[in-house]
Amino acid sequence: MTIRWCAAVGVGVLMAALGAHGQLASAPQPAAWDVTTPRGTVREIDFLTDQGTWMSLDISPDGRWIIFDLLGHIYRVPSAGGDAELLTRDSGIALNFHPRYSPDGRQIAFVSDRAGQNNLWVMSADGAGPRSVFRDDTVCVVEPVWLADGSAIVVRRQQTCHRGNWLSAGLWAYPVAGGGARELVKESEQASGWPSVSTDGASLFYHHAVCPGYHAGRNDLLRGCMQIRRLDLRSGETEDITYGEAFTSQWSRDSNGSAIAPSISPDGQWLAFARRIPDGTTSFKGHRYGPRNALWLRHLQTGEERVVMDPIETDLAHGLPYAMHLLPTYAWTRDGKSIVISQGGRIRRLCVADGSVETIPFSARVRRTISESTYVARRLPTGPVSSRFVRWPATSPDGSTVVFEAFGRLWSSRGGRSKPLLDDPRAGLLELAPAWSPDGVWIAFATWDETSGGHLWRVRADASSTPERLTSAAGEYLNPAWSADGGTIVFVRGTGATRRGKTWSDNQYYDIVSMPAAGGVVSTLARIQDQQLGQVVRPSVAGGRVYFLNQRRRERAASTLESVLMAGGDRREHLRFRSSDDAVVSPDGARVAYVEGALIQIKVLGGKVPAAVPGPDSAGTLSASVSPEGGLFPHWRDSRRLEFASGATLYTHDVAEGRGSRVPLTAQLPRPTGRGKIAFTNARVLTMGTSGVLDRATVIVDDDRISCVGTCDGGGASRVIDLSGATMMPGIIDTHAHRHVLHQGVVPPHNFEAAVYLAYGITSTLDPAATSLNMFPAAEAVEAGLAVGPRTFGTAEPLYSTTTTYGTAIDSPETADREVRRRVSWGAISLKDFLVSTRAQRQWIAEAARRHDVFLTGEGGSLEHDLSMIMDGHSGWEHDLTYTPIYEDAAKFFGQARAIYSITLMTDGPGPLAEELFWQQEDVWRDPKQREWLPWSMFLPHTRTRWLRPETDYPYPLLAQGLADIVAHGGYGTVGGHGDQHGLGTHWEIWMLARAAGNARALEFATGHGAHALGFDADLGAVAAGRVADLIVLDRDPLTDIRNTTSLRFVMKGGVLYEAQTLDQIWPVSRPFGPRWWKNETMLSADDRPTTYWDKAR
Known part of the structure; x- marks a missing residue:
């Protein structure tokens, strides 16, 4: 090829310029770890x-x-x-x-x-x-x-x-x-x-x-x-x-x-x-x-x-x-x-x-x-549902019995055998935060009901009598603690946010209150502002004072350990923590146990007040970690023995001897599934599998599995539903659903953050950056049939380069292994590397993920960063690959690596946020399903105000084309709404992907590719014999118009059939969904009232 050269424009001169000075300290390099070496089965x-x-x-x-x-x-x-x-x-x-x-x-x-x-x-x-x-x-x-x-x-x-x-x-x-x-x-x-x-x-x-x-x-x-x-x-x-x-x-x-x-x-x-x-x-x-x-x-x-x-x-x-x-x-x-x-x-x-x-x-x-990918193929669990994330464990003063919470109920464990503490629990009533009286006779605990509020209770430890309600007015009560003489109970009271259609996270403050142990007048001791994230404050009593942690999140300041007298007043500040959300003081007032980096730390109280406590990854820290497997919910049995939970294990640390012990805590419930045979006839079936599209087909579901697709004998079915004119396809899988940010661990049985997804036909979700206190209890409630929602999977908190409340800085392969092992033991099926700083740190995490058979994905960034993650063994990455467009080189590389690209077109990328496009194209705030399944504040204020830009300003078609090209070369693409517009946003993602990939391929991303990304290819993602019966029925065919994905008639999850608009269960038994406590009909009203409205008596 001939290259044309141009006429000269001019040439400058060179001269010396700048001297340099100053010194930079270099961080120590990881010993004997070569980041250039691929690992595993390469x-x-x-x-x-x-x-x-x-x-x-x-x-x-x-x-x-x-x-x-x-x-x-x-x-x-x-x-x-x-x-x-x-x-x-x-x-x-x-x-x-x-x-x-x-x-x-x-x-x-x-x-x-x-x-x-x-x-x-x-x-x-x-x-x-x-x-x-x-x-x-x-x-x-x-x-x-x-x-x-x-x-x-x-x-x-x-x-x-x-x-x-x-x-x-x-x-x-x-x-x-x-x-x-x-x-x-x-x-x-x-x-x-x-x-x-x-x-x-x-x-x-x-x-x-x-x-x-x-x-x-x-x-x-x-x-x-x-x-x-x-x-x-x-x-x-x-x-x-x-x-x-x-x-x-x-x-x-x-x-x-x-x-x-x-x-x-x-x-x-x-x-x-x-x-x-x-x-x-x-x-x-x-x-x-x-x-x-x-x-x-x-x-x-x-x-x-x-x-x-x-x-x-x-x-x-x-x-x-x-x-x-x-x-x-x-x-x-x-x-x-x-x-x-x-x-x-x-x-x-x-x-x-x-x-x-x-x-x-x-x-x-x-x-x-x-390096070898961290991808893991797995099967959905069967058999009883076991809790892997117990909360508020407390051992009796004599050490014989442990009481803890799981599945929203209190359990009593003695001699390795567990049973519910209360024989006749009320449906929908959460039992929370048990605390033993000093003499071991009573257990105080809190309850909460999503429609009527909660109370503080006490019950005899041997459950020989009916529980006694201590509070007279319903409210938001939690975390009781007894005085040393057993005469007073100190606890926490919210502002009533849940009585206004909001969640515990919306309480603008909490009060530390007390009352006589047998009931009586509630006295306010202190007020703590802005505790909207993490643990609800847990008071502890020592030496005539009540101690509590003030998170001070609105001030973006360090958490402070403070105290008041038992009668209130004389408020003092004792310690400042970098990122703790939970701290309790020993009964003798000598030590404080606190959570930081999901580790239980102990520090001796005293000295300069207030004292700043360095984090667990700080040199010269004066605290001692006593939880090699991580820990939450620290509790002092007495001044010598500290208890805490990690997963489904109770740990006890003896501060005098410096030794610890562990005891497994077991809580099991039957796994609910569909029961009986149901036949769907005359359906157009988009199998998303090898059978392609079937017209006028029959689908038979036996219990929770599909037994036949195509030409099937429906004889013996207990129910037959004629789907003439309707389309059936697998349930949608959202692999990037941030939907566990509210509730502060008090997750209601009727949880809009879960129900809205199922109402939109989304039968499985993965939250890749979840708050453990919210996600794991919510996931177990759905799995045990105590709440209605999609299959719920998640990562726990992401792994960062620095220490946070629920994660420790990855400073060694051993730390990486502990952080991975802990998340897996809590129930995570996937892990998220959130822009961890160095290649060594990322590779330590990947090596630990391979060792513990768990996916590792990562927060996407530049092309270079995403390449490094895939070469280190990450199974994929999340968010847009913002270099737009990507050409054949990048598409081939990621395709040959079988990378899983979890794209989120609505969120950050090379252009404006694509969610704006749908706000301007549709009256989202009038969408019936949004109004039914979300509090008005979560969809109405921001969607009524519209950004108006040319549609060509939005880069989603080029981003979608990049994903389609990667898939064409052997990679995988999934759908993720990022939780930005719960439920509906997942469909927007499908519609945008169809712009480049076509309708059929976009539906594959939302079903089969999503199943692959979770490792459940053998169970989910297709309408095929042997697969789990996660299905949706649409009034109109999305292959004809991709926006027909929202024309939902029925949703089936695990053989249980729901009416899509109401989530009323219609098979195998009829059952209404229940209260929508979050709905505020006044704020949803759209009528007109003239200025003369009050001229008539009303």
């Missing part, structure tokens, strides 16, 4: 490609070579095109990206995580002799560029490499020889990045965000939210090169449309940059998306601007906080005649003088040996 990825996704590139100073990154490797190709040579071949499964030639062309700077973190490296121009410029696990960098004299490299640096927020990045210069680094642009200049150094060494150009409150999915570059600045490297002064931001809509006429990705020409006269064309779109495989990007030139002396290349790739500015790189890096040739840039999956050469573009062909071999 897999091979191998293919040739002539396309590349999001390739950052550079051209050598002599113009002979072009270097580019491709799927985490760095290649070079002759500038005229040809076969690409791999330069980073000996780096195993490491990432290598953002290559840049040194000014003399002898070296290449690049970013690599081969030592565990995205640090700065250099190698010879032929790939030889790679070495790190610095190593620091706490610092990650991108976008390297050399200073003019080659002495240092400028990078965009993030100091705390977790959770992916690049708004906090600054620009730093690192000497190539090693040593100190210098901060050039502070992190306070929001989202500073894309450094470009002039050839005279005098100037550094960069872009930064100028609009306040930058939030992914809610900002528009057309407002002028990104602008370019110049830093004088000699004086340190900065100046705005572009400007014109519009802070409010009425001043939008001041916007210049933003300017990003600056690159200064060799002669210093022209600045190349990217800007969107407001009504311009670009198309990919038939999908239009805009506003499209163009490459512009500005003459720095005259201010003239002109478009020089249109289109270029789509920028990621809408997802700015989580975007590692807004565009692929491009480069000027040394003579200033041309710019080389990747676009459309190809390498292009732009002639600056006339705007002509040539394509430089390349062929690259992608070959990786990657």
Whole structure:
């Protein structure tokens, strides 16, 4: 192929610039752990490609070579095109990206995580002799560029490499020889990045965000939210090169449309940059998306601007906080005649003088040996339902009996045998938070009913008498604690949020109250504001004082251990915890046990008040962890023995001897399933399996399984339902349903967070970032038939790089193993790596997941991050792969790896949030099913106010196409509504996927692929003999119109049939759903009342 070269524009001069100073502390490296080595039963990825996704590139100073990154490797190709040579071949499964030639062309700077973190490296121009410029696990960098004299490299640096927020990045210069680094642009200049150094060494150009409150999915570059600045490297002064931001809509006429990705020409006269064309779109495989990007030139002396290349790739500015790189890096040739840039999956050469573009062909071999996947095939459990997450365990003073809560009931365990404490529990009444009296005669506990409220009770420990109600007024009572003399009970009282159609989480405060142990007047001792997350406060009594933890979440402050006198007053603050939500003081007042990192810690009270307690991952901590398997619900049996639960095990720690013991706690209920034979006849059946579509078919369900599909003998069926004109298909599976955020562990039997999904035909859900206190009790209630809802699976809390209330920082393989083992023991079938910082940490988690037979997925991020997770063994990732579009190279890589792509099109991505599109297209707040199954505040306020944009502003068709292409190469795609519009949002996801994949394939994603993602291929996801009877019946065929997925008539889960609108059970027995306590008919009213309404007596 002939490459045209352009007339010269001018050549600048080189000069030395910046000295560097200062020192950076490097975090210790994991001992004997090579992050470049694949682990387990390895897999091979191998293919040739002539396309590349999001390739950052550079051209050598002599113009002979072009270097580019491709799927985490760095290649070079002759500038005229040809076969690409791999330069980073000996780096195993490491990432290598953002290559840049040194000014003399002898070296290449690049970013690599081969030592565990995205640090700065250099190698010879032929790939030889790679070495790190610095190593620091706490610092990650991108976008390297050399200073003019080659002495240092400028990078965009993030100091705390977790959770992916690049708004906090600054620009730093690192000497190539090693040593100190210098901060050039502070992190306070929001989202500073894309450094470009002039050839005279005098100037550094960069872009930064100028609009306040930058939030992914809610900002528009057309407002002028990104602008370019110049830093004088000699004086340190900065100046705005572009400007014109519009802070409010009425001043939008001041916007210049933003300017990003600056690159200064060799002669210093022209600045190349990217800007969107407001009504311009670009198309990919038939999908239009805009506003499209163009490459512009500005003459720095005259201010003239002109478009020089249109289109270029789509920028990621809408997802700015989580975007590692807004565009692929491009480069000027040394003579200033041309710019080389990747676009459309190809390498292009732009002639600056006339705007002509040539394509430089390349062929690259992608070959990786990657780690074994953590994917696990499993079967749905059968037999009795056993609780794996017991709560509030308490042992009698004599040590003979343990009382605990499971399935919403109190259980008594003695000698290894458990039974319900109360012989005649009332249906729907939750029994919670038992506490023994000091003499062991009485057990105090709380109850709660979703419609009438709850009370505080006491019952004789031998259950020889009827429970005695202690409170006179119904309310929200929890967590009783006895005084040392047994004469007083201290407990917690809510504000009555549940009597207003809300949940325990909506209580704006809790009162610490007390009353005589035999009943009487309730006295208020203290008020605690804003306890809306985590545990409801649990008071403890010691030395004439009542202790309690104040979470102070609204203040975003540390939790504080406080106390008042038994009669109230004299409020004191004792300790401050970094992230605890539960703390109890020993009866002698000498120690406090608290939960942090899902570990039980003990600290001696006393000394400076208030004292700050360092976290469990802090050096020099004065606390001792006594829960090697994790723990919740700490409780002092006496001043010497501390008890706590983890999963279905009671642990006891003797503080005097420093030793512990454990006892399993068992609670079982029969597993409810459909009983009997039911036949559905004359149905159009979308089997989602090998049988395809069957017309006028019969489906027989025996108990909870499908026994026949197609031409079947319905004789012997106890009930026959004629489905003429209707369509049957498998139940929908939502693999990203965040629906366990409310209730603070007091989960009602009629739970709208569960019921709304089943009402929309969603028969299984996975919550990949769930609050354990809510999710596991809710899941067990559904599994035991105590609540109506979909099959409920989850991860527990995600794994983070830092310690949180319910997770410990992953600082070693042993810690990773403990964190994985604990979540699995609590009932998790999957785990979530939430942007864990280093490759070593992620690999430790993956290794533990393989060991304990549990899925590991991850929070999706950049293409590079998602590649690293798949190579480490993650079974897949969640959220959009925001580099849009993805080309054949990425689709083949993830497809060959059999990756599971759990896309969430409504949430963050490269453009506006797609949920807005449905708000503007439909009257969502009038949707009958939303009004029936959600509190008005969860759907009405935000859907009545509409964003109105051109539909081409929403990138979901391109994102859906990326998923479809990955699946076409062997991967899997699933549907996940993210809990953003409960129930209905899952259908929106299906509809958006159909835009690229077609109706049939979108339904496969929602059924069979979802079953695969959960590991239940053999049980779920198809209408086939032997599969579990999770089915939905639609009035209209979704193959004809995908929006017919919401035309639901019936929903069947496990052989139990429900009417879809009401969730009244109609087989095998008739049973109404029950109270919808969350409904506020006044707030749902849509009538008109004239001003003369009160003129008549009413």
